[in-house]
Amino acid sequence: MFKIGCHLSASGGYTAMAQTAVSIGANVFQFFTRNPRGGMAKPIDKKDVADFLAYAEKNGIGPILAHAPYTLNAAGAEQRVRDFAEMTFVDDLKRLEWTPGAMYNFHPGSHVGQGAEIGVELVSSMLQRVFAAAFAASGKVSTTVLLETMAGKGSELGRNFEELKAIIDKTEAGLKGDLAGVRLGVCLDTCHVWDGGYDIAGDLDGVIKRFDDVVGLDRLKAIHLNDSMNPLAAHKDRHAKIGKGHIGAAALSAVINHPELRDLPFYLETPCDLQGYKEEIAMLKGMRKE
Ligand code: FE
Numbered sequence: 001m002f003k004i005g006c007h008l009s010a011s012g013g014y015t016a017m018a019q020t021a022v023s024i025g026a027n028v029f030q031f032f033t034r035n036p037r038g039g040m041a042k043p044i045d046k047k048d049v050a051d052f053l054a055y056a057e058k059n060g061i062g063p064i065l066a067h068a069p070y071t072l073n074a075a076g077a078e079q080r081v082r083d084f085a086e087m088t089f090v091d092d093l094k095r096l097e098w099t100p101g102a103m104y105n106f107h108p109g110s111h112v113g114q115g116a117e118i119g120v121e122l123v124s125s126m127l128q129r130v131f132a133a134a135f136a137a138s139g140k141v142s143t144t145v146l147l148e149t150m151a152g153k154g155s156e157l158g159r160n161f162e163e164l165k166a167i168i169d170k171t172e173a174g175l176k177g178d179l180a181g182v183r184l185g186v187c188l189d190t191c192h193v194w195d196g197g198y199d200i201a202g203d204l205d206g207v208i209k210r211f212d213d214v215v216g217l218d219r220l221k222a223i224h225l226n227d228s229m230n231p232l233a234a235h236k237d238r239h240a241k242i243g244k245g246h247i248g249a250a251a252l253s254a255v256i257n258h259p260e261l262r263d264l265p266f267y268l269e270t271p272c273d274l275q276g277y278k279e280e281i282a283m284l285k286g287m288r289k290e
């Protein structure tokens with residue numbers, strides 16, 4: 001089944017998001033766990049969560065993808081920045097225990113001049129502490145945590161598959177005992193990998209093969225489906241509407257139909273309002289081959 005949806009505003013709660021998804025032809029959605037610039041999350045509304053779970057079950061909605069705030073930087077140079085990242089991450093994982101089967105996507109961070117090696121070390125050690133704290137609080141970790149592929153803007157980590165793999169390996173090497181089974185995944189953003197220099201328009205098979213060789217396709221859990229306002233390897237990260245950017249509709253059609261990708265959930269993060277998303281979803285359903 002084609003799992004397609006988009007980023008939605010979380011301001012009305014889970015049930016409202018699911019209803020909005022259905023109204024635009026979506027069966028998955030992404031949302032920010034809190035203001036994308038940081039700050040406190042709203043307390044969990046247990047009635048809303050219960051209503052959502054029933055509605056999602058009945059309407060075949062999911063998996064839902066929670067997105068961490070952009071300001072979360074586990075690789076920051078300042079302790080204050082790293083502490084905020086860790087505290088937010090643990091809080092989000094605790095909250096996501098209310099919606100089992102959700103995934104949590106985050107930007108690996110920016111090393112802000114400390115170097116990628118130190119950045120990878122900081123992110124991995126934070127993830128180990130985060131999983132331990134989440135397990136201590138909830139007795140389990142039900143949420144799959146995803147590292148997002150990044151465009152390589154500034155000192156962003158995750159600019160290539162090797163950096164993601166390094167974070168995954170370093171993190172999992174330190175997960176012992178109750179946490180030994182916890183596995184990290186990856187969310188591939190089509191705009192970001194394109195901007196990062198992976199030619200998904202000219203050689204999609206080659207990029208997928210590269211991902212499989214470096215990270216392993218079993219790690220790939222979600223796709224952010226975006227066109228890009230910039231040419232290959234621009235390292236800019238400006239999303240375009242599907243078919244209105246440098247990647248193009250034909251290449252993105254190949255992405256949603258590729259045998260290794262087609263069963264993954266696709267989340268649009270294009271510059272659209274709800275009506276725009278509805279139209280993109282309808283267009284993509286038209287491009288989807290049975
Ligand atoms: Fe993102």
Ligand code: FE
Binds near residue numbers: 148189224269
């Ligand atoms: Fe993205």
Ligand code: ZN
Binds near residue numbers: 238
């Ligand atoms: Zn982006």
